Amino acid sequence: MTASNTLREAFTAGPPSPVTFEAPTAALINLLVYAVLSVITTGGLAVAYRWYFKQTVPEGVSGFVGVSAVALYINTTSLGVAVSDISVDLFEPGVVVFNVVALSIAAVAAPVGRRLGDAASSNLFSLAGLREFDGEVGAVVRSAGRVTTLTLPEEIADMESYDPVTAETKAELAGKTLVFPRRLTVEELRSRLIERLKEDYEVGYVDVDLTAAADVEFLAVGSRAAGIGATIAPGTVAVAIRADPPNNASPGDTVQVWTTTEEPKRLVTGELRGVAGDTVTLAIDDEDATLLSPTEAYRLLTLPAEPQADREFATLLRSVDETMGTVTIEAGSELVGLTPRALTATVVAVRPDGGKLTALPDRDRGFEVGETIYGLGRPDVLRGLEERAKAPPTEEPPAATENDEPNETEEQAT
Structure with missing residues (x-):
């Protein structure tokens, strides 16, 4: 029996019957069909995945889909045998061995379909380079995939009037490529970059220039001053004392410090800056710092007061760009x-x-x-x-050359 006759019988016969290796030609043809089915299924999946997600489908997903397509076909044919008049034992060793081999062939063919489908879809759907759209929505940055890559310059400057970041941090940032979502405007990309540097690399301030094509032209970083020292006004100091503040006291409240003797005495008035157990940090006038002792306990009295504009402004300024x-x-x-x-x-x-x-x-x-x-x-x-x-640079007059000097011989002759 030739291969053509076997195919003709397979398509003209009644309900399908389980295939075993007792018929080698039919078994090989079925295995070939299963391999092609797995390649077509995974290839179609790779094309759809590339079109929607703009990246290659994971190997595990493609393998699972390829094997599932063959398993679904085998189960469907087995169901046809079960409901037909053919009396076949679906669990006999020959049928089970053939089904296991068929699933293995599908698993081997799945990566082939994944590569073919991804290669075909890459030529159809990928975008080469970056595109820029000018319109009412602004300049929109696209990239070849579903992400935009941004490469930092090799030389990172220090911001003037700010503490410099560590050399290790600058070395880690130099030439680094960061990944951001696509379809961002240049301004949105700048905000994402500044936020990423602050959160991931503990940079306090960022000065960056981006071109319309989303290229980093200039980058300077600086560290943010930590602690409460940057928010203390001139003429005041921060001191820590032992006290029992009210349970609803919070930083920024104006408090009075009283002694705990039989005849309480008010010592100073200050601003509450922090509470840790029975240790309280206050901001008071530097002249009153000598009135408090770090070993004695005090009692605090919270006063109603209007919000301090300078304190609120300093706090707000430390939390924004x-x-x-x-x-x-x-x-x-x-x-x-x-x-x-x-x-x-x-x-x-x-x-x-x-x-x-x-x-x-x-x-x-x-x-x-x-x-x-x-x-x-x-x-x-x-x-x-x-x-x-700054004043515009002054242009120096060109230096006189020998050709510009008058020819004495010609003047005398004249």
């Missing part, structure tokens, strides 16, 4: 004559040269030479403001 900066306007700079309304940074105060500080100046007043601007904004915005406040 913006920071404070000052620039002095030089003669001939771009800022001369401009108004606070024309700046990207928020101008919170202006100090004229030798004059008094003016808080929240009029947004339509013009800047003058020598004035100091107190601005609030992102580090990259403040850096741009510093560049604009």
